[in-house]
Each structure stands twice: as structure tokens, then as C-alpha cells.
Amino acid sequence: AQSVTQLDSQVPVFEEAPVELRCNYSSSVSVYLFWYVQYPNQGLQLLLKYLSGSTLVKGINGFEAEFNKSQTSFHLRKPSVHISDTAEYFCAVSDPAAGNKLTFGGGTRVLVKP
Amino acid sequence: KAGVTQTPRYLIKTRGQQVTLSCSPISGHRSVSWYQQTPGQGLQFLFEYFSETQRNKGNFPGRFSGRQFSNSRSEMNVSTLELGDSALYLCASSFRGQGGNEQYFGPGTRLTVT
Numbered sequence: 001a002q003s004v005t006q007l008d009s010q011v012p013v014f015e016e017a018p019v020e021l022r023c024n025y026s027s028s029v030s031v032y033l034f035w036y037v038q039y040p041n042q043g044l045q046l047l048l049k050y051l052s053g054s055t056l057v058k059g060i061n062g063f064e065a066e067f068n069k070s071q072t073s074f075h076l077r078k079p080s081v082h083i084s085d086t087a088e089y090f091c092a093v094s095d096p097a098a099g100n101k102l103t104f105g106g107g108t109r110v111l112v113k114p
Numbered sequence: 115k116a117g118v119t120q121t122p123r124y125l126i127k128t129r130g131q132q133v134t135l136s137c138s139p140i141s142g143h144r145s146v147s148w149y150q151q152t153p154g155q156g157l158q159f160l161f162e163y164f165s166e167t168q169r170n171k172g173n174f175p176g177r178f179s180g181r182q183f184s185n186s187r188s189e190m191n192v193s194t195l196e197l198g199d200s201a202l203y204l205c206a207s208s209f210r211g212q213g214g215n216e217q218y219f220g221p222g223t224r225l226t227v228t
Binding site for chain 2: 041042046100
């Protein structure tokens with residue numbers, strides 16, 4: 001079984017400041033890792049994913065994440081946030097042998113203040 | 115290219131009734147997954163269909179069922195509704211059934227059970 005823990009439920013941050021959202025996972029098998037964003041009243045949009053290879057993954061909208069196998073972490077970062085980054089962010093894992101099934105963390109709500 | 119569409123967007127039902135939700139994937143996508151999103155339990159996987167076959171199923175009671183048609187459109191059905199079934203139901207489509215592929219989410223159907 002897999003599980004995902006997002007350590008912060010809410011992260012307030014000022015505009016143009018950096019932000020880091022923490023994600024830890026547990027799994028008995030190798031996993032694929034994802035970050036999704038959900039804006040109010042919308043579905044989820046993929047920010048980035050890690051399947052294999054370089055542990056630093058770059059995504060859309062200036063986001064990047066680093067896979068750390070020893071710490072079973074996949075933290076998301078952005079060097080300078082905008083008001084439009086206010087949203088809820090979800091970390092997710094999938095078992096490569098289990099199709100498209102995603103196991104999500106509880107989410108981190110990011111509030112960007114002017 | 116049109117995105118994933120879900121109908122209806124909002125639905126109010128009474129306890130004990132049944133409901134059917136519909137999901138039309140992006141053209142050419144053969145995998146459709148369903149998720150339930152609630153404030154208490156977060157995002158939970160319901161099931162995945164690929165080429166009309168259920169590939170994965172989450173830990174939900176048998177009241178939750180689904181199917182996929184030959185045009186890849188999918189429906190999910192919940193029978194004997196309970197108050198706890200109130201949630202946002204999201205579907206996601208993907209071109210392939212293998213893990214690691216980008217999944218595109220619809221805007222969801224918000225179900226309220228009274």
C-alpha cells in the first residue's frame with residue numbers, strides 16, 4: 001500500500017517570495033510522483049511529474065520539484081510566487097504496475113498575499 | 115481539442131435515491147478514472163476503466179459502480195445514496211492505461227445528498 005503525507009495544510013506567503021511545499025510518501029515499490037494544482041471550482045491540473053532519470057523536475061508556471069529517494073520526499077518549490085498561484089496543491093503517487101491509479105496527499109492550500 | 119467534460123456539474127439528491135454521473139474524455143483517450151473529493155477524506159480513487167474494462171477499483175462499497183462505453187465515455191452510479199456521499203466527483207482521462215501518463219481532469223460534478 002502507498003501513502004502520501006503533505007506536511008503543511010496551509011502555507012501563507014507574500015507575493016514574489018519563494019515557497020516550498022513538502023511531500024513525503026511511503027511505498028514498498030518504486031513509484032511515479034506527481035504534483036497537481038486545483039484552482040477554486042476547477043478540476044486538477046498537472047504541474048509536473050517524476051518517472052525516472054534526473055531527480056530535479058521542472059514543470060509549468062515556474063514550479064520545480066526534487067525527488068529524494070533516501071528521504072522518500074518530493075518537495076515542490078517556486079522561487080517567486082504570484083497572486084495567481086493561490087490554489088490548493090496535491091502531491092500524488094502511483095504504482096507503475098497499477099495503471100493510472102493515483103494516491104493523493106491531503107493537499108496544501110497556498111495563499112499568496114500582496 | 116475539447117477537454118474532459120462532466121455532466122451534470124451540480125446535483126442535489128435525497129438520501130436513498132440513486133444517481134448517475136457522466137464523463138466524456140478527451141478525444142482519443144481510452145482510460146477514464148474516477149475520484150471522490152471530500153473535505154474530510156480528501157481525494158480518493160474510485161475506479162479506472164480502460165477500453166471498457168475495469169482495471170482498478172478503490173476501497174468503496176458496492177453501491178459505487180461504473181462502466182465505460184465503446185466511445186470511451188464513462189458513467190458512474192451510486193445507489194442508495196447516503197449523506198456521506200456528498201462530494202465533488204472528478205473524472206480524469208488519459209491516452210494510455212499505463213502509469214505515468216498525464217491525466218486530464220474534468221471540472222467535476224458536485225453532488226449534494228440531503
